[in-house]
Structures are given as structure tokens and as C-alpha cells.
Amino acid sequence: MKDELFLRGEKVPMTKEPIRALALSRLALHRATHFIDIGAGTGSVSIEAALLNPSLAITAVERNPAALRLLEDNRLRFDCPNITILEGVAPVSIPRLADAVFIGGSGGNLTQLIDWSLAQLHPGGRLVMTFILQENLSAALTHLAACRVRALDCQQLQVSTLTALGTGHYFKPNNPVFVISCEKETSDARHN
Template identity: 55%
Template sequence: MRDEEFIRGPVPMTKREVRLVALERLELTQASLFIDVGAGTGSVAIEAAYRYPHLRVAALERNPDALALIRQNCQRFDLTRVEIIAGEAPLPMTERADALFIGGSGGNLAEIIHWAGSLLLPGGRLVINLILLENLNQALQCLALGGFSEVDCIQMQIATLTGLGSGHYFKPNNPAFIISCRKENTNDSAL
């Protein structure tokens, strides 16, 4: 899905190239339930639902403007399988997930990572997108202490060819950090 296909507004959106890497690292092929935390425009949740018809998808968002955009984008792509949850993570959930994506944390990153650890099934995938170095450091520290394995992190810097006068240049997007990891196989069963 191209970024231009999404209805935008004043809400952050995970850009296409970063979104594709995040979705690949979530390993959704065999997943049953995927949760997108801080869903923004819904681009990650919507593309996951579009690519994996068997997948149940929940988009969690606290911003009323973003919630409206998620609804509009679900309608635009004719996706009725995305459950839109208005609220702020961490919040009680009745079901454990196979994969969880953190695209926004609202300043509660450590709490959300801890919550993700209790919400994910053993072996479940967690992917976190960040742009701030401070959040990257905090996330890596939380993951080291929080029962996650296979922690990997990459930085992506994407630039797109853009016209300028009679010529062209590569217009850069903000660099993004993508952390991916797996919930360790433990014997915990509580949410």
C-alpha cells in the first residue's frame, strides 16, 4: 500500500518502507491475533489485515483524531476485520496476542513494553518503531530486563526522489529505529 492511499491529517503515520520492514519482522504468517499500539492513521494495522486475511487485527489508539482516521482508512480499504480500540496502553485485554507492534507510546514506553511482555504468548513477536534516541535506549534497557530474546535493532534512513526546479534530489525522511524481539518461552499464563 502506498502512503498516498491513506487518509492522513495531523496524525503520525508509519511510512511505507518502514511499515514493510516492521510487518516482515512481526512474522504474521502463522499469527492469529495482532495488536497495533499507538496506531495513528492505522497504516500498520490496515496493511497487516490486508496482507493476512486470516489475521485478527486490533488497533489501539488514544487520540480521537487518529481514531477517526483509522475508521476512515478502514472504510477506504474496505476492511471490516480491524477492531478499533479507543484507549491508552497499558489496558486490560481478555486475550493474549501472537504479535504486537508499538508505533506510539505517549510517554509510557517502559509500561507498554512490560504490558506487551504479559500480553504476548510465549514465542510471540514484538516490534517497536522509534525515532528518538532516548526512547531507543529506554526500550533496549526494558527489553533486556523484560523476558525478551532475539533482540535486534536496525536504523533506516529513507530518501525519495523529488523534483526541484528542472532537476531532482533525494528528499530524506526522519531516520527510524526498528526493534524486533521474541517473548521468551516461559510458563506464565496470566495477563
């Protein structure tokens, strides 16, 4: 989905289209029944997931009041009744385990969020995170090395967009983004 389709706010973050495409691919939502989006922002990941998977139950967690308003406006704009918006700071109580969790913002509690996210997943469930800060990347990779995960993968994406400049064009660069994905180990994974 094009980023321009979403209602936006000045200080509300949004996972951009190329990053969102990779994150959604890594989440493997086509076989999921419940998905949790942490730090949902404008709701771009939740909404695209909902439109691609109409039977998927989605819990979008957000703490910022401005983001909550945009998230609700976008949910209504795209008619996504399968998204439940949960106001709060993760970790929060979610009564149902998920098949996939996306962390788009950590609010400074990254390792706690990783542990909580893994506890929210069924065995074999997918965890995907995006970062722009190298310190968060390093902290996440170090922490995940001590967790019961498999299929750990990390990619850095640098996307540039063709932009008019005077009578010509150039490729305007966006910030590089790190995308980490992994699966929660199944209970018998250590016995194989």
C-alpha cells in the first residue's frame, strides 16, 4: 500500500511502504489467526495486515494519544473491524496468544518487550522488529542470542525515492532501517 493512503500526523511514526512489505512478509500472516502490533503508530502495519488477511484478529497496542486518534481514524478509513486497538504501554495484558508479533517501537524497554513478545507467541510464532538506531539493533541481537529462538535473520534496508529537483530528478535517501525476524522455538526444538 502506498504511504500516501494513510492519514498522517507530524509526530506520529509510520512504518514506510518498503519496510512494511518486508516486515509483513517475515511475519507470515497468511497462516496466522492472531497478530499483535506493538507501537502501532498510524496503524500502517496493522491495517495492511488486516486488508491482506481479513479473518486475522489483530491487536494494535499504542500509548501516544495523537497516534491512537490516527490509528482509529485509519482503522475506520480502511474499514478494518478485525483490528482491536489497545491503549497502553507494552507489556500489557493480552488474554490470547499470538502467531506473530511486530515491534515497531520499544519506548526504551527493548529487552523487556522482546521477552514479553516471545511469551505472547505460540511455539513457532514469528517475531519481527524494525529499528533505525544501531544501539537498538545491537541490544536486540545480543538479547535474542540468549533467547529460545530460531531462524534469526537481520537485514538493513536503504531506500531512496526519485524526487524532482529543479528541472531534474535525484534519488532522495531515507534513513537505513534494520529488520530483525525470528521464530519462537517449539517445545521439542532442543531435542532434534
